[in-house]
Amino acid sequence: MAMAPPVPAALSPVAIGGYPAGSRRFAERIGCFPLQALVPTSHDQSSATAPVLPVAMARAAAAAIACTLAARRDSRHSSGRSPQPGLRSFRPPGSGVGGFPERRLAAGKDDTTGVPQVLLGHDGSPEAAQYLGALQSRGLQGPGCELLSPLGVPSILPADVNQTGEALGRVFALLPGGRLLAGIDAKSWTLEPPCNGTGHEWSMWDYYMSLLGDRWWDAYAWEYWRFLRPASPERRCALYGPGGAEGGALAPRPSSCSQESEWWAVDGTADVVASMLAQHGLCVLDDFLPHDVAAAVASSARAAWRSGRMASGVLSTGGRFARGDSVLWVNTQDPASAAAVGGAAPQDGQASAAAPELKPVLESIDRLVGDVLAPRLDCDSRLRRVRTRSHAMFTCYPASSPEVKESLGAEGASQSSSSTQSVMQGPALGSGNGFSRGYLRHLDNVRNLDGGQDCGRVLTTILYLNEDWQESHGGALRLFETSTSLQVRAEVLPRLNRLIAFWADEVPHEVLLPRGRDRFACTFWYLDREADPASLAFEKAPAAAAMASAGSMFLD
Ligand SMILES: O=C(O)CCC(=O)C(=O)O
Numbered sequence: 047m048a049m050a051p052p053v054p055a056a057l058s059p060v061a062i063g064g065y066p067a068g069s070r071r072f073a074e075r076i077g078c079f080p081l082q083a084l085v086p087t088s089h090d091q092s093s094a095t096a097p098v099l100p101v102a103m104a105r106a107a108a109a110a111i112a113c114t115l116a117a118r119r120d121s122r123h124s125s126g127r128s129p130q131p132g133l134r135s136f137r138p139p140g141s142g143v144g145g146f147p148e149r150r151l152a153a154g155k156d157d158t159t160g161v162p163q164v165l166l167g168h169d170g171s172p173e174a175a176q177y178l179g180a181l182q183s184r185g186l187q188g189p190g191c192e193l194l195s196p197l198g199v200p201s202i203l204p205a206d207v208n209q210t211g212e213a214l215g216r217v218f219a220l221l222p223g224g225r226l227l228a229g230i231d232a233k234s235w236t237l238e239p240p241c242n243g244t245g246h247e248w249s250m251w252d253y254y255m256s257l258l259g260d261r262w263w264d265a266y267a268w269e270y271w272r273f274l275r276p277a278s279p280e281r282r283c284a285l286y287g288p289g290g291a292e293g294g295a296l297a298p299r300p301s302s303c304s305q306e307s308e309w310w311a312v313d314g315t316a317d318v319v320a321s322m323l324a325q326h327g328l329c330v331l332d333d334f335l336p337h338d339v340a341a342a343v344a345s346s347a348r349a350a351w352r353s354g355r356m357a358s359g360v361l362s363t364g365g366r367f368a369r370g371d372s373v374l375w376v377n378t379q380d381p382a383s384a385a386a387v388g389g390a391a392p393q394d395g396q397a398s399a400a401a402p403e404l405k406p407v408l409e410s411i412d413r414l415v416g417d418v419l420a421p422r423l424d425c426d427s428r429l430r431r432v433r434t435r436s437h438a439m440f441t442c443y444p445a446s447s448p449e450v451k452e453s454l455g456a457e458g459a460s461q462s463s464s465s466t467q468s469v470m471q472g473p474a475l476g477s478g479n480g481f482s483r484g485y486l487r488h489l490d491n492v493r494n495l496d497g498g499q500d501c502g503r504v505l506t507t508i509l510y511l512n513e514d515w516q517e518s519h520g521g522a523l524r525l526f527e528t529s530t531s532l533q534v535r536a537e538v539l540p541r542l543n544r545l546i547a548f549w550a551d552e553v554p555h556e557v558l559l560p561r562g563r564d565r566f567a568c569t570f571w572y573l574d575r576e577a578d579p580a581s582l583a584f585e586k587a588p589a590a591a592a593m594a595s596a597g598s599m600f601l602d
Pocket residue numbers: 441485490508522523555556557567569
């Protein structure tokens with residue numbers, strides 16, 4: 047992989063634009079590019095390894111922006127109002143439409159010499175002009191910085207948007223080495239990571255993909271890498287112990303409990319496990335089950351995969367590229383009756399196969415949730431409201447071929463000049479065909495997000511099923527902090543008989559690409575809604591237990 051050219055000192059530390067909180071919907075409305083507009087800054091740990099957006103792509107994206115702006119301008123002129131962002135209105139770059147000065151962009155295209163050269167453009171709005179002026183006064187000036195402004199494109203923003211004071215215009219820039227900076231301009235110049243694992247984010251990338259074809263991946267990866275931050279020292283120390291490595295066991299079985307099969311339910315240990323969930327939003331238990339129980343489930347999952355019964359994971363919104371797993375919903379008993387209601391094919395979440403080996407697993411996980419966690423987290427009303435459990439979902443993330451070019455993975459990270467920074471794998475995407483083989487950052491329940499639907503999921507629990515899984519096999523579950531989307535909270539390898547539990551509505555996470563091995567897991571969700579064809583009553587539900595101890599006559 048080509049190293050990113052050194053960041054010219056003249057460009058640092060200037061940050062351009064970014065999405066202020068709340069502007070995301072607006073971004074969708076005008077079909078903006080989700081690239082953050084920024085220049086590497088001194089506090090950016092990853093800039094040394096941030097890949098360069100390929101020049102060809104930067105040019106394509108810039109031309110696409112210009113085309114979109116021009117198309118809007120034309121249609122505003124003809125219809126008198128601004129159209130919705132139209133994916134179809136895009137004309138391929140190079141067609142010379144849109145009045146974008148290709149000539150000028152070309153001047154920046156082979157600037158890998160380190161001579162600062164920044165080409166800037168904006169949509170002609172006074173705010174954007176002012177914004178650029180301010181940038182220039184902060185160092186973006188001189189012979190290396192050429193202003194392409196205005197482009198003759200009037201502001202695309204409808205008056206009501208201006209009144210919100212959020213979004214003011216648009217600026218884009220082509221930086222040395224082909225970095226394209228584009229974004230919605232706003233009053234705030236704060237740098238904010240672009241996304242928090244929402245469907246909105248995925249729709250944006252869908253849009254982006256429709257503009258850029260397969261090259262969208264470069265942009266995604268670029269932006270991802272740009273913002274990715276390793277877990278904070280405090281979190282690492284609390285989760286893994288001093289000097290502990292990511293991917294290790296978080297709550298190892300104490301040797302004094304070695305004879306217990308449910309060692310985690312023993313009083314002192316149970317307290318540790320519950321406080322881990324309370325403090326960190328997740329808990330991880332190694333040797334969760336007797337080894338042969340876990341091994342039986344693992345072979346059942348592998349058999350399901352080999353038999354071809356697993357189907358591609360389903361997403362309800364956006365993100366055609368977002369997940370690369372195959373899944374099979376299973377139940378402990380013959381699911382035919384649930385699956386074949388009215389002869390219809392089973393829906394997402396409805397079991398379509400029986401896996402009797404799951405019975406002891408379910409009993410243990412129910413015990414963990416109902417008897418260990420719920421009573422100890424009594425002050426957290428989320429667990430008290432749990433009533434049902436989803437069917438179990440077997441997943442397989444098929445191995446990416448060893449030669450998958452992970453241009454943003456360990457190879458890129460190892461070029462980091464910082465010895466304190468760990469080598470971190472790139473985003474959950476396979477390169478080349480633009481499709482994920484992992485699962486891009488998401489939340490299992492988006493109910494806390496603006497306009498997000500509540501799917502009832504409270505706690506996600508996953509049992510991993512891969513014997514001898516090493517770090518070199520990739521495939522970690524990467525969990526992020528809640529509010530800072532690319533700040534890593536923890537990374538957990540999918541080792542056989544490891545159980546993880548985390549809050550479904552609070553912990554964004556992604557599955558990184560497995561390398562050279564298929565990756566198997568079994569997931570259950572605990573829900574705060576009534577049983578339906580995709581879920582079963584959870585007998586150890588804290589609410590039920592409380593009623594039982596109170597001798598409620600309504601308990602059935
Ligand atoms: O398998 C994993 O580690 C996580 C999968 C996941 O995030 C999901 O299915 O929602």
